Amino acid sequence: RVLAGRPRDLAGRRVVVSAGGTREAIDPVRFIGNRSSGLQGYALARTAVARGAEVTLVAANVALPDPAGATVVRVESTADLRAAVLSAAGTADAVVMAAAVADFRPAARGDSKIKKTSAEPEPIHLTKNPDILAELCDRRREGRGPAPEVIAGFAAETDDILANGRAKLARKGCDLLVVNQVGENLAFGTPDNAAVVLVAGGDPVEVPRGPKDDLADVVWDLVAARLG
Numbered sequence: 208r209v210l211a212g213r214p215r216d217l218a219g220r221r222v223v224v225s226a227g228g229t230r231e232a233i234d235p236v237r238f239i240g241n242r243s244s245g246l247q248g249y250a251l252a253r254t255a256v257a258r259g260a261e262v263t264l265v266a267a268n269v270a271l272p273d274p275a276g277a278t279v280v281r282v283e284s285t286a287d288l289r290a291a292v293l294s295a296a297g298t299a300d301a302v303v304m305a306a307a308v309a310d311f312r313p314a315a316r317g318d319s320k321i322k323k324t325s326a327e328p329e330p331i332h333l334t335k336n337p338d339i340l341a342e343l344c345d346r347r348r349e350g351r352g353p354a355p356e357v358i359a360g361f362a363a364e365t366d367d368i369l370a371n372g373r374a375k376l377a378r379k380g381c382d383l384l385v386v387n388q389v390g391e392n393l394a395f396g397t398p399d400n401a402a403v404v405l406v407a408g409g410d411p412v413e414v415p416r417g418p419k420d421d422l423a424d425v426v427w428d429l430v431a432a433r434l435g
C-alpha cells in the first residue's frame with residue numbers, strides 16, 4: 208500500500224508509539240544497549256500519520272530522521288522512556304510499545320569513568336527496570352487515571368513463539384502482542400519483518416515476511432477495530 212492510499216480511519220485519534228532501544232549508563236562514557244534500529248517503530252509512526260492519527264513518537268537512540276507529521280520525543284534510558292510514554296499515554300487512545308526496553312540497568316552509575324588497572328575489573332551489578340507496558344496495563348485495569356483504550360506490545364521470541372507469546376500477552380494484560388520471528392536475517396536492522404499478532408480474546412493474525420510498513424498497517428487495522 209502506498210502511504211497516500213491508506214484509509215483515514217485513525218483521524219481524530221491520538222496514538223503513542225515507542226521505538227528504538229534504551230541505553231543504561233555504566234559510567235559517563237559507557238552504556239548497556241541493544242540492537243534495535245527503530246525501523247519498525249518509525250514504520251508504525253509513519254503509517255499512523257498517513258491514516259490520520261495525531262502521533263507522538265518516543266524514540267530511544269534512533270539514527271533515523273523524524274517522520275513528517277509526528278511529534279518526536281527523543282530519550283536515552285528506560286527511565287526517560289517511561290516518563291515520556293506515561294505522560295503522553297494520559298491523553299492517548301492507543302499506545303504501541305515497539306521499543307526494545309532494557310530489562311536491567313547497572314545498580315550504580317559512576318560519575319567517573321571506570322579506569323583500567325592491573326587488577327581484574329569489578330563486576331557490574333544490575334537491578335531490574337520498571338516494566339512500562341505492564342505498568343500501563345495495570346493502571347488501566349485499576350482505573351488509576353485516564354488510560355489508553357488499546358495497548359499493544361512487541362516481543363521477540365526464539366522458541367515456542369505462540370506459547371511464549373500467549374503467556375506474555377496474559378502476564379502483561381495488553382490487548383495485542385506482536386510476536387516477531389527473530390533469526391533468518393529478520394527483525395533487527397532489516398527492512399523486512401515477519402510476525403504473528405496475538406489478540407486478547409481473538410484469533411492470532413499471521414503476517415508473512417514483508418516490509419515493516421505492512422506489519423505496521425496490520426497493527427493499526429487491529430487497533431482501529433478495537434477503538435470504540
Ligand code: CTP
Pocket residue numbers: 304305306307308309310336337338339340341359360361362363375
Ligand atoms: N517492555 C516494557 N518495559 C520493560 C520491558 C519490556 O515496556 N522494562 C515492553 C516492550 O516494549 C515490549 C514488551 O514489553 O513491547 C515485551 O517485551 P519483552 O522484552 O518481549 O518482554 P519481557 O516481559 O521483558 O520478557 P523477556 O525479555 O524476559 O522475554
Ligand code: CA
Pocket residue numbers: 308309310
Ligand atoms: Ca525484555
